[in-house]
Amino acid sequence: MSELTLNPTAGADAPRYYLRDEHHPENGTLLGFWLYLMSDCLVFACLFAVYGVLGRSYAAGPSGADLFDLPLVAVNTSLLLLSSITYGFAVLEMQRKHLRATLVWLGVTGLFGLGFLSLELYEFAHLIHEGAGPQRSAFLSSFFTLVGTHGLHVTFGIVWLVTLMFQLGKHGLTEANRRRVMCLSMFWHFLDVVWIGVFTFVYLMGVLP
């Protein structure tokens, strides 16, 4: 993938230049991935803005104080925070070139991610069952859009994580795989950063009288 992005600037002797550049510290992939995360940040900023505008338009329906179960959100938050630190352990083991320990920590991270996702799906199912689905009010539409988009990111993060674990199992800690682990690390920690905004702005501020 970086091959394609590097070729236009490399000129006629592109393949040779590329091989030299593969191990270069300023490999563009991580910077490019950071730029993707920043654009994702703008997507979330828009969704936060929508929620900020519509978050109190209940249409005579239930409000956040009626619906949100803060202990559940606290468990969810701790699951995501724990998955962040376990991903950190995976990166540390990768730096020590311990393949098996890296895979174990990645697996633990995935399990915490799955736990987060199941609790969120349980919460959504519960809300919809109570008649507080996304069609009930502008508040609930924007709530489901914002929290659902975050949940969708976590889902794709887990898909990526499982794929990466298979690649690591097959090819080991190669240069390319280490780069992928670092990209997913940024993605995973970024999702945790977004979740800070969600639990503060949506859940905690939503139950305030």
Add this chain to the structure above:
Amino acid sequence: MSAHDHDHDHHGHDHHDSGHAPSTLKGYATGFILSVILTAIPFWLVMGKAFNNSSTTALVILGFAAVQIVVHMVYFLHMNARSEGGWTMLALIFTLVLVVITLSGSLWVMFHMNNNMMPTMHDMRVRP
């Protein structure tokens, strides 16, 4: 040959090709402990109803969230002014400017729209 030398030399002091400083257990542990504290306090403030005034609580928990985001950026995402020659920081600052414009602009404009244009707030006699 020279490429190989370069490669070898590079791996001597840096274990991944990011241009970031290598991650350390101390960094992750510090970040995690700070995050736990910065998460627990807002939850306690809201669930324990520490302040009577909602807007005070909202301002305080937003402050905690801002600090925690910085903690995550520094300890988990390894942000600093040097990584990738400063380009990540520049991209981040640019994004933050856009985020602030998006959020404050939307809230400000829509708040005034609600105040001035909602039919219920309007004097119904001027409507045809």
